[in-house]
Amino acid sequence: MSQYYDLDDIIAEDELVPAVFQVAANGVGLFDSSDETNKVEQGSRVELPFWLARELHLRQAVSISLPPCFNQKTRDELAADAAHVDLKNRCPYFYELGCKLFSLAGDKSIAFLLLAAFQTRYKEVLIKAQTAALAVAPKFLTILTKEEMKLYEAGQSSMAAFKKWRMGGPRFQKASVLGRKRRPSD
């Protein structure tokens, strides 16, 4: 269960999910700005953020379908070579959203898709985190989801900590807030 104050959880729930209204709703006119009736008709197709789609789906007010990042094309690409698919561009919260959608939509194939993708990509992330020179890394980093980024950084920092432990290093450090250049915009 995610925490109430969890920033990543909040942002993950902002991803858009295609939905079809099964009922009409009064007083909500913002879904379609050209529409001035201030009403959503039954059968309208809209893209709702996940937090809204989930609650409405649980009350049988909308039916949801899978967002484009879980379409057949992405699945084929993941099956071919998961490690080199640009998941960040498709959905930076691929795994989180997938887990949430799985429990909601009851589509079993999502679970296997997520597991297979994660297994392949995890291996790649760890290898890159421990070996890749900094010059190679930036290109590789652009395709990682938020979760994988954290894993990569954790891998790198534990590698750095290991090296530091072997060499010995300074015991006192400047507070990280000091000695930082102020940004001109501030």
Added chain:
Amino acid sequence: MYGKKACELVKEFSSSESGQLSAFNTNLFAQVNEECNFHFHQLQSLLSKMQEEGSDNQTARNADHFGALIHHLSLVRNKRCLMAYVYNRAEVLRSLCWMVDPLPEEIQEKLSSSEKEYSKNHSATIKSYQSETDLDLAVDMVPPKDPYIKVRVLDDIGSVALSDQIANLARHAILFLRRTDAETYISQGLMEELTD
């Protein structure tokens, strides 16, 4: 789309470097509050309309019910975003209070007025606890190996009476000081530790 601005606020915090604060986004924060007001008024007008028509909110599943539901959910969502923004900033602020005391000017000016008060009260609480236990809790965050360390002074501090000597802390001077004396200066960025 509902809830967009609130999420922007959260994203802005999330994309900033962890452990550091950017300026409190008063403008966007007020806009989200405004949106909450809008949802609240819409919700109320829908509910009173339903009451006039005599339909029960619990059983009637008409268009008004779902309209009200959407506004209610948006309110809850906005609240969560605002709370998360304030809460996570307060967490960062609290850890900063332990690292540097008092907070430098450049951090102070990024805080909202309630955050300033929070940091002030938190520092005061730490101080009063420390004087009660008679311990400096901020010292030795990392266990020491040697009571003396070699440091380089980065700024002209002048002549200071340390616990075991009176030292002239001139800029670029390299000195051998007691660890406990040097640590406050290092954490303030006025000295750096030299390692061989």
